Amino acid sequence: MKPIIALLASSLITLPAFAEPWGNADPKPGKEHHDKACVACHVRLYGGDGSKMYTREARLLSTQLDVLQRVATCNSQVRAGWFPEEEAEVAAYLNQQYYHFKE
Numbered sequence: 333m334k335p336i337i338a339l340l341a342s343s344l345i346t347l348p349a350f351a352e353p354w355g356n357a358d359p360k361p362g363k364e365h366h367d368k369a370c371v372a373c374h375v376r377l378y379g380g381d382g383s384k385m386y387t388r389e390a391r392l393l394s395t396q397l398d399v400l401q402r403v404a405t406c407n408s409q410v411r412a413g414w415f416p417e418e419e420a421e422v423a424a425y426l427n428q429q430y431y432h433f434k435e
């Protein structure tokens with residue numbers, strides 16, 4: 333676990349308040365949307381809890397913006413019917429839980 337104080341301090345110094353492309357979206361409801369609409373298919377492909385989709389060596393994404401865009405694309409592909417706020421919550425969740433991209 334990263335020292336959260338150091339993390340907060342450095343982001344306060346170097347970044348405006350909400351530098352992430354998902355703004356201040358809450359990752360908690362993001363997990364719920366994601367588990368409802370997305371997990372089953374990733375589990376079919378990768379087994380386990382499906383999270384290997386996000387942690388595999390050959391993963392496709394490398395920035396926060398990639399995560400947000402990918403979530404938006406998947407939302408429309410699988411017709412989850414999410415609003416942009418919900419996409420933002422899911423992107424915030426995936427980055428917090430799996431990707432840990434800083435920019």
Ligand code: HEC
Pocket residue numbers: 366369370371373374377385386387390391392393399402403406407410412422426
């Ligand atoms: C019908 C199956 C299916 C469903 C449902 C699905 N996905 Fe995926 N997802 C895939 C496949 C297949 C890939 C890998 C694409 C590739 O390798 O080109 C993928 C890849 C991804 C990735 C990129 C993984 C990486 O880092 O390489 C993200 C993020 C993602 N999905 C998010 C979602 C979200 C959010 C939802 C729910 C709205 C969702 N997926 C629903 C099949 C699915």
